[in-house]
Amino acid sequence: MSTALAGAPRRPRFRLEPYVQFAQKAMAREATYRFDVFTTIASVLVRVYLLRMVWVALYTRNPAPKELPLHAIITYSTVALLMGLVMDIDQTRALHDKLHDGSIATDFMKPINVPLYLFADGSGEVLFHAALIVPSLLLALFIVHIDVPPASVLLAFFVSFVLGYLVGFCVNFILNMIAFWTLEIHAARLIVTWVTDLFGGEIIPLVIFPAFLQRIAFGLPFAAMFSTPLLIYVRVIGPGRYLEAIGLQVFWLAVLALVATVMWRAGANRVVVQGG
Amino acid sequence: MAIIEAAGLRKVFRSVERRPGIGGAVAALFSRNYVEKVAVDDVSFTLQPGELVGYIGPNGAGKSTTIKMLTGILVPSGGTLRVAGIVPHENRMANAANIGVVFGQRSQLYWDLPLRESFELLRSIYDVPRERYLENMRHFAEILDLERFLSTPVRQLSLGERMRGDFAAAMLHDPQIVYLDEPTIGLDVVAKEAIREFIASVNRDRGTTVILTTHDLADVERLSRRIILIDEGTVIYDGPLERLREEYGTHRTLVVTLLESPAEIEVPGAEVESREMNVVRLRFNRRELTAEALIRRVTERYEISDVSIIEPDVESIVRRIYLEGYHEGAVGAPS
Numbered sequence: 213m214s215t216a217l218a219g220a221p222r223r224p225r226f227r228l229e230p231y232v233q234f235a236q237k238a239m240a241r242e243a244t245y246r247f248d249v250f251t252t253i254a255s256v257l258v259r260v261y262l263l264r265m266v267w268v269a270l271y272t273r274n275p276a277p278k279e280l281p282l283h284a285i286i287t288y289s290t291v292a293l294l295m296g297l298v299m300d301i302d303q304t305r306a307l308h309d310k311l312h313d314g315s316i317a318t319d320f321m322k323p324i325n326v327p328l329y330l331f332a333d334g335s336g337e338v339l340f341h342a343a344l345i346v347p348s349l350l351l352a353l354f355i356v357h358i359d360v361p362p363a364s365v366l367l368a369f370f371v372s373f374v375l376g377y378l379v380g381f382c383v384n385f386i387l388n389m390i391a392f393w394t395l396e397i398h399a400a401r402l403i404v405t406w407v408t409d410l411f412g413g414e415i416i417p418l419v420i421f422p423a424f425l426q427r428i429a430f431g432l433p434f435a436a437m438f439s440t441p442l443l444i445y446v447r448v449i450g451p452g453r454y455l456e457a458i459g460l461q462v463f464w465l466a467v468l469a470l471v472a473t474v475m476w477r478a479g480a481n482r483v484v485v486q487g488g
Numbered sequence: 489m490a491i492i493e494a495a496g497l498r499k500v501f502r503s504v505e506r507r508p509g510i511g512g513a514v515a516a517l518f519s520r521n522y523v524e525k526v527a528v529d530d531v532s533f534t535l536q537p538g539e540l541v542g543y544i545g546p547n548g549a550g551k552s553t554t555i556k557m558l559t560g561i562l563v564p565s566g567g568t569l570r571v572a573g574i575v576p577h578e579n580r581m582a583n584a585a586n587i588g589v590v591f592g593q594r595s596q597l598y599w600d601l602p603l604r605e606s607f608e609l610l611r612s613i614y615d616v617p618r619e620r621y622l623e624n625m626r627h628f629a630e631i632l633d634l635e636r637f638l639s640t641p642v643r644q645l646s647l648g649e650r651m652r653g654d655f656a657a658a659m660l661h662d663p664q665i666v667y668l669d670e671p672t673i674g675l676d677v678v679a680k681e682a683i684r685e686f687i688a689s690v691n692r693d694r695g696t697t698v699i700l701t702t703h704d705l706a707d708v709e710r711l712s713r714r715i716i717l718i719d720e721g722t723v724i725y726d727g728p729l730e731r732l733r734e735e736y737g738t739h740r741t742l743v744v745t746l747l748e749s750p751a752e753i754e755v756p757g758a759e760v761e762s763r764e765m766n767v768v769r770l771r772f773n774r775r776e777l778t779a780e781a782l783i784r785r786v787t788e789r790y791e792i793s794d795v796s797i798i799e800p801d802v803e804s805i806v807r808r809i810y811l812e813g814y815h816e817g818a819v820g821a822p823s
Contacts, residue, residue: 230613237609241600318596320561322613323584484563484577486501 230324231332238336249344256293256348257355263289264356279419284446287358291445292414292438294349295373298342299380299414299437303334304388311391316483327385327476334381361447368454372441375461379436382468383408389472392479407432413439419448433464491572491665491697492535492558498566498721499528499553527553529721531567537664540691540698542708542729545718546810551701554718555667558699559589572664585614588658588696592670595654597642603653604638607660614661621660628656631686648679655686665697666690672704684710705802717809724814729802736808737800742770742782745794755785769798 242248264286271282280288307330310316319326352358361369387404390397409415412434418426429435440457443449449457505521528550535541545551556562557569560576560583569576576583589596597606611621629635632652637645645653651671658666668687672680688711690696702708708715708729715732717725725732742758746766753760757777758770772782779797786792 227615229615230609233609233612237598237601237605240605244600315594317556317561318589318591318594320580321559321584321587321589321596323581324613484561 226325231328234329234332235336235339238333239340242337242340252297252341253344253348253351256297257351259293260290260352261355263293277420279448280417280446283357283359284448285417286356288417288442288446289415290352290356290358292442294345294352295376295438295441296414297344297348298338299377301334301338301341302384302388303338303381304330304385306330306333307385308388308391308397312395320480320483326480327472330385331381334384338377359446361445364451365444365447368451368458369441369445372444372458372461375458375465376437376441379433379461379465379468382465382472383433383437385472386468386475389475389479392475392482408434408437411435412437413442417442417448419443433468436461436464489537490534491537491539492533492699493570494534494554494558494567495532495569496567497528497531497554497557497564497569498526499550499557499562500565501525501527526721528557528564531718531721531723533716533723533726535697535699537697538691538695539714540687540712541700542712542715543699543701543718544705544708544715544806545701549718550721551718552669555589555669555699555701558667559587560584585661586664588661588663588666590651590654590658590666590668590671592651592673595642595650596657597650597653599643600641602639602641603634603645606642606653606657610657610660616661620662624660624662625656628659631689632656632682648675648682651675651679651683652686655683659690659696662694663696665699668698668700668702670702671700672702672707680704680707687711705806709802717806717814719810719813724809732805732809733800733802736805738773738775739771739800740774740779741798742772742779742786743796743798744768744770744786744790744792747791747793750790753790755782755789757785758782 267282267285267289271285276282307316310319316326319329360366383404387397387400390400394400411418411429411432413429414437418429418435418439421429429439440449440461444454444457502522502524505523531550531554533541543551543554553562557564558571558576560571560578560580563577571583572586574583574586597603598609601609607621607625610616611618616624629638632655634652634656637649637653640649642650642653655671671687672683675683684707687698687700691698691711698711700707700711713728713730715725715727715729716723717732741761744767746753746768749766753763753768755770758772761769761771763769770782770786772779783795786795
């Protein structure tokens with residue numbers, strides 16, 4: 213009788229609104245650290261200037277690789293640094309912290325999809341920092357000259373950049389999920405940072421690696437984060453190869469999203485069975 | 489119809505046994521011995537809508553583990569559980585919409601945001617209709633005196649302010665059931681009283697079912713008629729607070745102020761609990777001796793200026809049960 217009265221438990225209807233709010237609140241939160249905005253922009257400008265010096269020095273002493281003449285590599289480095297403004301954010305650090313202090317429990321007690329909440333929160337933070345790209349870019353133009361490709365290339369770059377961001381989100385999420393099992397992820401984070409720096413193409417374009425390193429780098433998902441959009445921007449990847457390049461990003465995104473889903477299920481299950 | 493039905497609820501944790509020292513830490517990297525810890529052994533109870541129950545037990549008795557199972561974030565190892573017709577861990581989201589939770593030790597407010605924005609966020613999470621939200625906010629702001637710090641970021645609030653915020657947050661979506669885990673811990677007397685008043689009014693005016701775990705038995709005395717006592721993962725008492733007092737509160741204390749200060753004080757049928765100057769505390773069993781008879785015996789022997797009687801408080805009763813175990817219908821044998 214009791215079951216008849218209670219009826220079948222209804223699953224709350226999905227609503228996007230809370231997640232939009234999470235993202236907005238994350239933006240508002242970031243905006244409270246105003247000083248950080250100026251230091252971030254300043255550090256980007258310093259790095260733009262230093263990297264330009266490094267590349268100029270290297271190019272005057274060595275023959276330039278045919279794919280990337282000096283102006284292309286300076287463009288590449290500058291755009292990479294600007295992308296770094298959003299790509300280098302540890303979006304799901306909150307998960308690691310929540311697992312560490314046990315506050316993940318209060319999130320599970322709310323009628324929310326926790327991974328989606330983490331994504332919304334991280335993306336709010338990222339969107340705030342994305343707004344810094346414009347002033348940084350304008351200032352960077354005073355320091356270095358960069359190439360601006362035609363609109364069709366910019367569009368492809370933008371699509372690839374968004375995919376790269378999503379791949380980066382998955383990598384970051386997977387990394388922070390390790391805390392479900394070990395609580396401490398410092399060593400894993402160091403390794404991932406190092407591997408992404410080297411094989412992601414943020415600092416050194418993968419196309420100027422020796423052949424065997426290129427084979428490794430292009431076979432890893434990290435290239436989908438920085439290298440693909442950047443090579444599209446500097447037109448090393450031409451329109452004829454867009455489908456292949458972007459398709460590969462989609463492939464990595466699917467693989468990593470699957471890994472992340474499996475890990476989340478196992479991790480959340482561990483929390484509900486072992487109590488965190 | 490019962491709102492919460494728990495039958496034979498059980499939870500066993502498996503953890504790694506560590507041998508002491510660096511050697512043990514290294515050995516644990518390669519081979520592990522698991523030890524099983526029974527947090528909740530056998531817990532059954534039924535709650536009717538609108539009840540307010542004190543869930544009491546010493547540290548490690550399994551209180552928080554039970555609450556976690558009720559909220560659906562912990563899967564029971566055995567037994568059955570239904571909360572408002574839902575099996576919590578199978579339907580975490582649906583269950584979450586029905587419940588409100590307050591942890592004294594942990595806030596559900598968003599640390600970096602002003603209090604008001606945390607409420608806005610919760611409104612959106614629980615899909616509270618705008619008018620209902622405004623009405624609740626007005627009501628809570630009044631009882632809990634929130635107005636002053638609604639615009640302050642949560643991290644800058646005092647513990648008392650934060651707890652009041654947490655209570656409002658837990659009640660914003662009109663949950664049918666609230667779980668309060670040590671809600672008054674660390675609060676000063678005034679704040680404690682404000683929180684107790686709030687709990688009582690929510691239970692009374694909204695008919696919200698409340699499960700309250702606490703170490704501060706004054707909370708229970710003030711708020712609940714029924715208590716569930718749990719020890720080592722099992723329910724050892726479930727019933728009215730009054731009955732516990734009847735059965736275990738057999739000893740009262742007579743406080744006598746004497747006019748002079750004799751060297752020895754002896755009264756048949758009572759034992760001298762303490763003595764400070766000429767104020768003497770006499771402990772006696774009310775089943776063997778009435779207060780009137782005892783006072784007569786005292787006045788026959790000594791000249792007194794004042795008397796008063798102290799009734800046993802829940803704290804001392806519960807302490808005694810933890811030490812001796814609960815026996816049905818225990819006749820207060822002197823401890």
